[in-house]
Amino acid sequence: MVESTRARSDEPQSDPDKAGALAAGPVPVGTPTVRPAFDDDHPPSAELISDCVHCGFCLPTCPTYTLWGEEMDSPRGRIDLMKAGLQGAPLSDTMVQHFDACLGCMACVTACPSGVQYDKLIEATRVQVERHHTRSPGDRAMRAAIFALFPYKKRLRALRGPLRAYQASGLPSVVRKSGLLDRLAPKLAAMEGLAPVLEKREKLPERVPAAGTRRAVVGMLTGCVQGEFFPGVNAATARVLAAEGCDVIIPRKQGCCGALSVHNGRQQEAESFARSTIDAFEAAGVDTVVVNAAGCGSSMKEYADVLADDPDYAERAKAFSAKVRDVSEFLADLGSVAPRHPLEVTVAYHDACHLG
Ligand code: SF4
Ligand code: SF4
Known part of the structure; x- marks a missing residue:
């Protein structure tokens, strides 16, 4: 969604501290009119930032770094910018550009030997960017x-x-x-x-019964974009689950899970979608909520963080997140019973980044 206008560099930069300082701009010591990048309401955690030992193992896994060879477009560089922000550097346009350009793919999280929770850091940073950065009119529109x-x-x-x-x-x-x-x-x-080539929309019933002996009752997220632009994926998911002996409950009242809002720092909107999703599946009374879009599932597993400050939902969010399973996780645990009809084809499997 974010388009970078940065100058491309063929030579990777190797000094993360220098890179961070450059993007942050001069730190205005003693200048009361310049606001620091972050406020005190859940800024990126200094403790999590300090886990980064600057080893650089994450660099080759980061698509924006491999594309542009720019330290500030690497996980390490972005973490350094966060550190500069915590130390009082202002939220410059350049700094925001590097945060914006992060795809949120989390390839760096699984590559990091020090267990740096970059996912938590970038999400906290994006909330701050949304709160404090004024975008251009075109961007806003x-x-x-x-x-x-x-x-x-x-x-x-x-x-x-x-x-x-x-x-x-x-x-x-x-x-x-x-x-x-x-x-x-x-x-x-x-x-x-x-934009995908739109297929015919298949309306799913509220309950798809298990084929044969019932082995589980699961709720299924149909989502927003998935339901309207990729309806065949939802229909196939329900068919596979039913064939494996699951009653599939598809609550009518469900909507967007809020992943788009979470990944873009739109905190209040994300909280509102999370509450509605919890309400819908609690009312359905299911023990497992199956998701077939890895980015949605990843956000739903984080509802406990999204709603941590909401006294009415914090505990419910924890319980809800514990029930969320990606469809491939769920089916692998359940084990297969449906008759197989092998196809003589070679396929490629895309291992979704958020599932990793
Ligand atoms: S691999 Fe982890 S510790 Fe090493 S630079 Fe990247 S984020 Fe930091
Ligand atoms: S989330 Fe993806 S794009 Fe962002 S820093 Fe990590 S590897 Fe790079």
């Missing part, structure tokens, strides 16, 4: 449009008709060949290029 649309099923559904008509019209190839959208609105062009 784009983000407002994204967050007014993507987490809401009904709005996405309303978009399906026009989008399907556009895709069927042959216009997409004309638009792409002309390069006009790329020049006028590069972010919109990127989104247009990523």
Whole structure:
């Protein structure tokens, strides 16, 4: 979603402290008018930052570092920027640019031998960026449009008709060949290029019964984008679970899980989606909540952190998070009983980063 305008460098920078200081800009000692990057409301944890020993093992796993070779676009460099922010450096545009460019893929988390919890650090940082950084009008408009649309099923559904008509019209190839959208609105062009070819929407019932002997009763998240843009994935997930002996409960009242908001520092919005999701699945009375989108599952496993300060939901969030399983985790634990019909094909498996 974030497009970088940074200068590309072929030579990786190797001095993280220097890089951090450069991006943070001069620290205005004794200048009362310049606000430090972070306030005291859950800034990135100094303790977690101190776990980073600057070894650099994470660097080759970071897509933004391998692409740009820029220390400040590496996990280590970003951690150093957080440290500079904690020490009083202001939240400069450059600093925000490097935080924004982080994909949140968490490849660095599994690569780090020191167990640095970069996921927690970047999430806390993004909340602070949202609170204190003023974006350009164009950026604000784009983000407002994204967050007014993507987490809401009904709005996405309303978009399906026009989008399907556009895709069927042959216009997409004309638009792409002309390069006009790329020049006028590069972010919109990127989104247009990523839009899936919309398949027919299959409406799932509230309960899909187990085939044969029932072995488990599970709730299933249908999500927002997943449900409207990739409905076939949800339908296939329910079929597989049912074939493995699960009653699948699909609460009508569920909506967006809040992952998009969590990953973008939109704290209040994330809390609100988390509460609604907990309400919906508590009412369904299921012991397990199965998710087929790794990013959503990862956020739902963190509801205890998202709602830690909410006295009404903190304990419920912990209990809820303990029930969340990615569909592949769940099926691996359950063991298979459904008859197999092997296909003679070679497939590639994408090991989702948030699942790792
Ligand atoms: S691998 Fe871990 S400790 Fe080493 S630089 Fe990266 S984040 Fe820091
Ligand atoms: S989350 Fe991904 S993009 Fe961000 S610093 Fe870690 S490896 Fe790099």
